[in-house]
Amino acid sequence: xxxxxxxxxxxxxxxxxxxxxxxxxxxxxxxxxxxxxxxxxxxxxxxxxxxxxxxxxxxxxxxxxxxxxxxxxxxxxxxxxxxxxxxxxxxxxxxxxxxxxxxxxxxxxxxxxxxxxxxxxxxxxxxxxxxxxxxxxxxxxxxxxxxxxxxxxxxxxxxxxxxxxxxxxxxxxxxxxxxxxxxxxxxxxxxxxxxxxxxxxxxxxxxxxxxxxxxxxxxxxxxxxxxxxxxxxxxxxxxxxxxxxxxxxxxxxxxxxxxxxxxx
Numbered sequence: 001x002x003x004x005x006x007x008x009x010x011x012x013x014x015x016x017x018x019x020x021x022x023x024x025x026x027x028x029x030x031x032x033x034x035x036x037x038x039x040x041x042x043x044x045x046x047x048x049x050x051x052x053x054x055x056x057x058x059x060x061x062x063x064x065x066x067x068x069x070x071x072x073x074x075x076x077x078x079x080x081x082x083x084x085x086x087x088x089x090x091x092x093x094x095x096x097x098x099x100x101x102x103x104x105x106x107x108x109x110x111x112x113x114x115x116x117x118x119x120x121x122x123x124x125x126x127x128x129x130x131x132x133x134x135x136x137x138x139x140x141x142x143x144x145x146x147x148x149x150x151x152x153x154x155x156x157x158x159x160x161x162x163x164x165x166x167x168x169x170x171x172x173x174x175x176x177x178x179x180x181x182x183x184x185x186x187x188x189x190x191x192x193x194x195x196x197x198x199x200x201x202x203x204x205x206x207x208x209x210x211x212x213x214x215x216x217x218x219x220x221x222x223x224x225x226x227x228x229x230x231x232x233x234x235x236x237x238x239x240x241x242x243x244x245x246x247x248x249x250x251x252x253x254x255x256x257x258x259x260x261x262x263x264x
Contacts, residue, residue: 034081141165
């Protein structure tokens with residue numbers, strides 16, 4: 001198993017979408033997983049699911065906006081397991097309003113959770129990784145960082161996560177620490193449930209924008225995260241890995257309209 005005897009922290013790990021999937025997948029490959037989530041009950045449920053399958057997990061209530069919470073998360077991990085091998089910066093929030101309608105407090109919250117939260121968590125695990133002379137930080141960005149999708153605060157924060165990733169990669173490479181980011185497109189999680197109640201065909205319509213003709217599943221993102229965190233990616237750092245069904249490569253509908261003769 002790729003993560004036997006390794007310790008992985010997943011922020012936002014109690015969530016029913018990507019977070020819970022990341023926790024499950026890392027645990028299935030032998031990792032002791034720290035489930036860090038501001039919803040303590042959700043974190044405990046995710047950790048319990050791992051333990052029911054014979055794995056090791058620790059739930060830690062963590063609001064990534066809080067310096068004290070993040071510091072306590074890192075300390076609890078070191079106390080329980082003695083090391084920190086992987087940090088997955090997955091916690092997020094988003095306020096999908098027009099720029100004209102976006103309140104400053106919502107803008108600040110998006111940046112504080114998504115960008116500054118990733119900074120806080122990275123800063124707290126780095127001393128342990130430096131002492132170990134190895135470690136991996138995988139951050140979850142978004143296609144929003146590269147093209148207009150709306151949610152300006154979230155998009156700006158994700159772009160910042162990518163810049164942070166490059167800085168982490170170069171500054172801490174001499175200590176054997178790698179940092180990379182995933183760039184997901186749309187994938188099916190509970191985030192969409194409320195909108196699907198009003199618009200059941202929403203994700204099917206969004207799928208038409210993707211060259212692969214479908215939106216992703218949480219396991220698609222998790223598989224990429226596990227790869228970047230594993231020794232299989234030992235010579236990869238400072239990179240952005242799109243997991244977007246080809247969305248950033250081009251728009252198939254636009255291509256069909258411009259050159260219909262080239263498409264069947």
